[in-house]
Amino acid sequence: MTELIKNSNISVDCVVFGYDTNTKSLNLLLIKRYLESETDHKVLVDDYVLTGYHIYEHEKLDDAATRVLKELTGLTNQYKKQFKAFGDPDRLRNEKDILWIDNEKFNFRTVTIAYYFLVKTEDVDLTHNKNQAEWFSIHQLPELGFDHKKIILEAYEDLKTKCLAEPIIFELLPNKFTINDVQDVYESILDIEIDNRNFRRKLINKKYIIPLDEKQIGVSKKPAQLYMFSKDVYDKMYEKNYLINI
Amino acid sequence: MTELIKNSNISVDCVVFGYDTNTKSLNLLLIKRYLESETDHKVLVDDYVLTGYHIYEHEKLDDAATRVLKELTGLTNQYKKQFKAFGDPDRLRNEKDILWIDNEKFNFRTVTIAYYFLVKTEDVDLTHNKNQAEWFSIHQLPELGFDHKKIILEAYEDLKTKCLAEPIIFELLPNKFTINDVQDVYESILDIEIDNRNFRRKLINKKYIIPLDEKQIGVSKKPAQLYMFSKDVYDKMYEKNYLINI
Incomplete structure (x- = not known):
């Protein structure tokens, strides 16, 4: 072998x-x-x-x-x-x-x-x-x-x-994450700064970003809303969805 | 060798x-x-x-x-x-x-x-x-x-x-083409039908699709406007433009 x-x-x-x-x-x-x-x-x-x-x-x-x-x-x-x-x-x-x-x-x-x-x-x-x-x-x-x-x-x-x-960055996030966590990963990989407000609005409108009934714990500032990524929803949405994006 | x-x-x-x-x-x-x-x-x-x-x-x-x-x-x-x-x-x-x-x-x-x-x-x-x-x-x-x-x-x-x-389909088109020509190539490759009106509107709004002072010749129906693809314009536009599209 x-x-x-x-x-x-x-x-x-x-x-x-x-x-x-x-x-x-x-x-x-x-x-x-x-x-x-x-x-x-x-x-x-x-x-x-x-x-x-x-x-x-x-x-x-x-x-x-x-x-x-x-x-x-x-x-x-x-x-x-x-x-x-x-x-x-x-x-x-x-x-x-x-x-x-x-x-x-x-x-x-x-x-x-x-x-x-x-x-x-x-x-x-x-x-x-x-x-x-x-x-x-x-x-x-x-x-x-x-x-x-x-x-x-x-x-x-x-x-x-x-x-x-493709939503591969969710591989690098915990199961429950804040919108800021997602932005951090994108900024690190792409080596760019992303406008916080636009990004937040865009992301929470995605059907596969699911808000949980939970907030951050153990943080000193105001605890942020936690979300999860649903691969099931993502796969369903993109099955036949060819977005011509050139 | x-x-x-x-x-x-x-x-x-x-x-x-x-x-x-x-x-x-x-x-x-x-x-x-x-x-x-x-x-x-x-x-x-x-x-x-x-x-x-x-x-x-x-x-x-x-x-x-x-x-x-x-x-x-x-x-x-x-x-x-x-x-x-x-x-x-x-x-x-x-x-x-x-x-x-x-x-x-x-x-x-x-x-x-x-x-x-x-x-x-x-x-x-x-x-x-x-x-x-x-x-x-x-x-x-x-x-x-x-x-x-x-x-x-x-x-x-x-x-x-x-x-x-990426705009690779222009490799398959003549230097001067109609919007219908572009749609035909997309439909053939993707094996889908594309809504004609939306596609036309979307495509002619792209800065790298340049209208020429020419129309089709030798066609029986009303001759259509001819366009060219500018790779220069495309490259310039997309140099730093990361469109998060997940």
């Missing part, structure tokens, strides 16, 4: 976006890549990369991506999107990458199928992680290896488009 | 959507797959598939897709989108596919990077084509090999979403 495809030149790479409710920021989970020269201990490679792995002989692409996420974060059942394959012949051929690959002994011409995941940073426990994974703000990325900067930027563009077209 | 990747298990497949201005229909370009038994000439395989090919050693994925389209249609510079990779371990393992692959001698576990293209059927000259390519209505597809039905259906869903979000 877990045999690699022979002469494998196919991998999956996972862009893990994490929303941090406390800092209201969008983050990215990256792992450290570090290599010293065996002779003089000179640092040859010291940067960060996405988590990826080759696919096993009898494994579906989606399953490979889910496996990589689980090994990294312990999480399953997160929102996942396969967004693009990257296969430039020279994508792993920067000077540092060549040193790294010589050391790890894998194929230079690897096509990678890239996925992104949406998680809440609070759900991820990195203390047991042996890969030295760290969160970085999407706006302050460290030095990256391979073509992973390109992959991250394309994932981010796709995420922005996707979260405007 | 044209050497295949060793032990190649990566290919591209091209879903070629063709809009036929005369019949106002959306079509798909498929090639015949035919195999007889050598002993008793029994027909073993007789169906249709997408056009695809393995990628060459020094070739980018996009370039491989462009090459396949050019070999099939003679066309270059068509709208192209890489929309998904397909890599189920059993995707080439139907009974007929196994007969075919034994004959063609390629790898059972092939991950294919799927693209779709938009062309006008009138631009494609199939008479010189040695692959026996044929157009089929998207609503009347023949029997298909491999997992190509799945690939086509996913490409079609992606196309529908895409043409609602």
Whole structure:
């Protein structure tokens, strides 16, 4: 079951976006890549990369991506999107990458199928992680290896488009949320400021945003109304509703 | 330059959507797959598939897709989108596919990077084509090999979403068009009827739909106003314009 495809030149790479409710920021989970020269201990490679792995002989692409996420974060059942394959012949051929690959002994011409995941940073426990994974703000990325900067930027563009077209941001919210919580997530992902009043009016008019008989608890200011998102209502409404929006 | 990747298990497949201005229909370009038994000439395989090919050693994925389209249609510079990779371990393992692959001698576990293209059927000259390519209505597809039905259906869903979000349908229209022409393309792709009056009002209010000082010629009924699409205006308008539309 877990045999690699022979002469494998196919991998999956996972862009893990994490929303941090406390800092209201969008983050990215990256792992450290570090290599010293065996002779003089000179640092040859010291940067960060996405988590990826080759696919096993009898494994579906989606399953490979889910496996990589689980090994990294312990999480399953997160929102996942396969967004693009990257296969430039020279994508792993920067000077540092060549040193790294010589050391790890894998194929230079690897096509990678890239996925992104949406998680809440609070759900991820990195203390047991042996890969030295760290969160970085999407706006302050460290030095990256391979073509992973390109992959991250394309994932981010796709995420922005996707979260405007589909209600995926509710994956990043608790089951009960305020209108401000929704606005915070949009502002973090889109990196824009949204007019509060217009947004509130627009959102509470959506049939799939359901007001609850509950308000916030444990806040110092006036407690705000809580809402839930109904996927049932959303799916029903958009079944046949093609909104030409060009 | 044209050497295949060793032990190649990566290919591209091209879903070629063709809009036929005369019949106002959306079509798909498929090639015949035919195999007889050598002993008793029994027909073993007789169906249709997408056009695809393995990628060459020094070739980018996009370039491989462009090459396949050019070999099939003679066309270059068509709208192209890489929309998904397909890599189920059993995707080439139907009974007929196994007969075919034994004959063609390629790898059972092939991950294919799927693209779709938009062309006008009138631009494609199939008479010189040695692959026996044929157009089929998207609503009347023949029997298909491999997992190509799945690939086509996913490409079609992606196309529908895409043409609602971005002005790609203008690729299928002449430089000067009537509002009815635009409506015809939308109706063909989305397979819906659009309310004529609302559509006209909505479209002529778009700043990037520019009325020309010209009307249709050579029509028996009252000649309609001609318009052009300005990509410059469109790009300018949408540069920073995130329309939250969930």
